Amino acid sequence: MSTLAIHGGKPVRTAPWPKWPVVGKSEEKAILAVLRSGKWWRFSYGQGVELQENEAKLQSTVARFQRAFARMHGCAYGVCAANGTATLEIALRAIGLQPGDEVIVPAYTFIATASAVLTVGGVPIFGDIEPDTYNLDPARIEEAITSRTRAIIPVHFGGQPCAMNEINEIARKHSLAVIEDAAHAHGASYQKRMCGSLGACGSFSFQNSKNMTAGEGGILTTNDVALAEKFESLVWGGRKKGEPWYRHYVLAGNHRLTEFQGAILIAQLARLKSQTRRRMQNAAHLDKLLSQIEGIRPLARRPETTAHSHHLYMLRYDARAFKGLPKEKFVQAMAAEGVSGISSGYGTPLYKNPMFIEKRFFNGPFPVVPGICDREINYADFAAACPVSERACATEAVWLSQSMFLAGKKDMEDIAAAVRKIQRESGKTG
Numbered sequence: 001m002s003t004l005a006i007h008g009g010k011p012v013r014t015a016p017w018p019k020w021p022v023v024g025k026s027e028e029k030a031i032l033a034v035l036r037s038g039k040w041w042r043f044s045y046g047q048g049v050e051l052q053e054n055e056a057k058l059q060s061t062v063a064r065f066q067r068a069f070a071r072m073h074g075c076a077y078g079v080c081a082a083n084g085t086a087t088l089e090i091a092l093r094a095i096g097l098q099p100g101d102e103v104i105v106p107a108y109t110f111i112a113t114a115s116a117v118l119t120v121g122g123v124p125i126f127g128d129i130e131p132d133t134y135n136l137d138p139a140r141i142e143e144a145i146t147s148r149t150r151a152i153i154p155v156h157f158g159g160q161p162c163a164m165n166e167i168n169e170i171a172r173k174h175s176l177a178v179i180e181d182a183a184h185a186h187g188a189s190y191q192k193r194m195c196g197s198l199g200a201c202g203s204f205s206f207q208n209s210k211n212m213t214a215g216e217g218g219i220l221t222t223n224d225v226a227l228a229e230k231f232e233s234l235v236w237g238g239r240k241k242g243e244p245w246y247r248h249y250v251l252a253g254n255h256r257l258t259e260f261q262g263a264i265l266i267a268q269l270a271r272l273k274s275q276t277r278r279r280m281q282n283a284a285h286l287d288k289l290l291s292q293i294e295g296i297r298p299l300a301r302r303p304e305t306t307a308h309s310h311h312l313y314m315l316r317y318d319a320r321a322f323k324g325l326p327k328e329k330f331v332q333a334m335a336a337e338g339v340s341g342i343s344s345g346y347g348t349p350l351y352k353n354p355m356f357i358e359k360r361f362f363n364g365p366f367p368v369v370p371g372i373c374d375r376e377i378n379y380a381d382f383a384a385a386c387p388v389s390e391r392a393c394a395t396e397a398v399w400l401s402q403s404m405f406l407a408g409k410k411d412m413e414d415i416a417a418a419v420r421k422i423q424r425e426s427g428k429t430g
């Protein structure tokens with residue numbers, strides 16, 4: 001007999017989980033060095049746009065970091081920006097998105113994947129996800145293509161690479177650009193090729209919860225020098241390499257990172273490989289434990305997934321095996337048992353947010369703009385085309401955070417023990 005912790009019983013676990021972010025002497029030293037140098041932004045070392053300069057000459061922490069991150073992700077060029085929302089906007093502008101162009105995005109993703117499209121004047125079109133990976137389903141992409149489609153943004157959701165062979169083939173057939181939203185996929189790879197190098201460009205986030213972080217930040221990766229130079233210009237107020245600082249050639253924002261962030265990110269990058277290995281080992285162990293429990297199915301790992309970053313560990317919950325206990329209550333009960341990094345994820349698919357339903361995009365009827373885009377879109381209608389996203393949000397998807405997977409094997413057993421206890425006792429949760 002073991003009363004559930006949510007009803008006052010003894011929790012399965014009281015020990016804390018690993019703290020996030022992981023910080024060491026290397027961050028402290030690097031931050032102090034920037035502080036004392038008085039060179040707090042990249043302009044202190046010149047104008048930037050050192051994309052092709054000799055690495056040994058790079059002094060700026062941001063310049064050094066973006067080179068190292070890009071290389072680790074199979075790319076010749078990396079361009080940092082303020083966050084992973086700005087990087088998506090910049091990527092869409094750099095590929096030449098025109099007002100009214102349609103961009104296919106998954107229905108199960110963070111707001112930025114779709115809001116970036118709107119911010120640059122495009123129209124997000126939602127596609128459903130695969131039932132076993134929660135990644136954008138290539139079959140649903142094909143159905144969503146119209147004469148106005150210009151790009152696809154596959155999101156390597158939770159850190160598992162999308163079906164990139166199929167997606168790139170569709171893109172090639174219809175002449176579409178592929179921008180990888182790799183905000184969750186630091187260090188992940190597909191058939192041994194790194195995420196961020198699988199489309200025209202990759203967009204990563206360094207926001208506080210991400211697998212490496214400077215509190216905020218983002219980077220674009222690419223092997224296309226012309227695209228990389230556009231990124232730099234769009235991050236730096238529309239300037240051009242070798243031109244006077246007061247010459248601005250394109251409309252652009254200021255999305256620069258500080259030298260403090262560059263310094264922290266260099267230190268964080270040094271840990272990425274070993275942390276990714278550890279997360280993968282623990283996730284594989286938890287997969288084994290959970291797949292023995294009726295009503296719990298970890299998401300599938302595709303054979304093409306040669307490295308999974310496990311920004312999120314996701315499982316599919318079936319309330320029928322828990323005497324009808326709703327997902328939300330299951331998550332609360334798990335947290336009470338000491339599994340603190342658990343969440344029920346998105347409450348609805350993205351298109352059900354008020355911004356989309358009420359089309360509060362600009363002060364006007366957008367996306368209907370006579371002469372540019374005549375297609376009337378009712379975002380609520382995507383529900384009929386996205387049953388997998390609907391089910392994931394309503395009853396099925398449960399997330400565990402990446403930092404828990406920096407713990408040990410024994411800690412994974414606590415997660416499974418908490419699930420088993422709730423299953424045993426669930427009739428009494430009320």
Ligand SMILES: Cc1ncc(COP(=O)(O)O)c(C=O)c1O
Nearest residue numbers: 083084085110112183205206207
């Ligand atoms: C899938 C996805 N794309 C883009 C972003 C945007 O990143 P940022 O928060 O750095 O703007 C996030 C952030 O959480 C994300 O989860």
